[in-house]
Amino acid sequence: SATSYIIINHHHHPYPRQRFYTKPLTTSSYYIHIAIMTVSKSFTEALKEEAGQQWIRVVNHKFTTELASGTIDRNVLKRYLIQDHRFLDSFVVLLASMIANCRCLEDRIPGCQFIALITGKENTYFERSFQAMGCTEEERNAIPNAECTEGFINLMRDVAKSGNLGEILAVLVVCEWSYQTWGESVLESTVREDFTCYEWVDLHSGEFFGKVVQYLRTLLDKEETFLDEDQREKVKKRFLSAVALEEAFFENAYSA
Numbered sequence: 001s002a003t004s005y006i007i008i009n010h011h012h013h014p015y016p017r018q019r020f021y022t023k024p025l026t027t028s029s030y031y032i033h034i035a036i037m038t039v040s041k042s043f044t045e046a047l048k049e050e051a052g053q054q055w056i057r058v059v060n061h062k063f064t065t066e067l068a069s070g071t072i073d074r075n076v077l078k079r080y081l082i083q084d085h086r087f088l089d090s091f092v093v094l095l096a097s098m099i100a101n102c103r104c105l106e107d108r109i110p111g112c113q114f115i116a117l118i119t120g121k122e123n124t125y126f127e128r129s130f131q132a133m134g135c136t137e138e139e140r141n142a143i144p145n146a147e148c149t150e151g152f153i154n155l156m157r158d159v160a161k162s163g164n165l166g167e168i169l170a171v172l173v174v175c176e177w178s179y180q181t182w183g184e185s186v187l188e189s190t191v192r193e194d195f196t197c198y199e200w201v202d203l204h205s206g207e208f209f210g211k212v213v214q215y216l217r218t219l220l221d222k223e224e225t226f227l228d229e230d231q232r233e234k235v236k237k238r239f240l241s242a243v244a245l246e247e248a249f250f251e252n253a254y255s256a
Helices: 043-059 062-069 074-086 088-101 105-132 137-141 147-162 165-187 195-203 206-226 229-253
Strands: 002-012 015-025 034-036
Touching: 043 165, 043 206, 043 229, 062 074, 062 165, 062 195, 074 088, 074 105, 074 147, 074 195, 074 229, 088 105, 088 147, 088 165, 105 195, 105 206, 147 165, 147 229, 165 195, 165 206, 165 229, 206 229
Parallel strands: 002 034
Antiparallel strands: 002 015
16 A cells, blocks of 8 residues: 655654654555655755855855965965954854753764864964964964954854853854855865965865764754744844854955
8 A cells, every 4th residue: 555654743852853654545546645744944954045145155255265276365364364263262162152052962072072173173273374374473463353253252252151052053053064165165176285275175174074064053953943933033143143244254354
């Protein structure tokens, strides 16, 4: 006989899980397959669509292709790295807040592994890059935060302080998913001559980083099941704010 498929929610800590149950369906003349379910976009996909053209501009920004080709003006790259390094501390606070607010140990462990990368290999990249560029700590300290840098710091600190897991994840997903998207798109064409260029691509591409992004997206998709409409709007607002800041951040690197 044909089979109809019914999807129901099975509520079990820490997340509702979807399970499939089947029952036989017979007809006298032919078999009919009935799917009693709606295939919908994930929450993170829907949020990305809400960002529309701005998301597309971010992941296709000229900074990314110039960086991969090694043709980027080194003053542009230095300006970018100085500002990016400014909110590394706030990003660590944000990530630590996510780990603290996750719903179970299983969800915390990959975040712990990722925070080790951020405070290790990525932080070392900044230090080595500044040294290679002859950019001293005194020079960096004399440069004020850009408006978009202040915006990112405030956003990260605000959502971290709120303890709202959905809003925390919204910002993290934008930061990491947008970078993975452009990182993977330029990876094959990346010129491997100047580590200050190609290592930034490598840090935001590859299997490990892909798993990090999938982990963050999955957490946010699952967290959506706990949100009411008002909370979903707040998460969307944080997501879109982060996308706007990502575009402003790239643009700022080109402002002399």
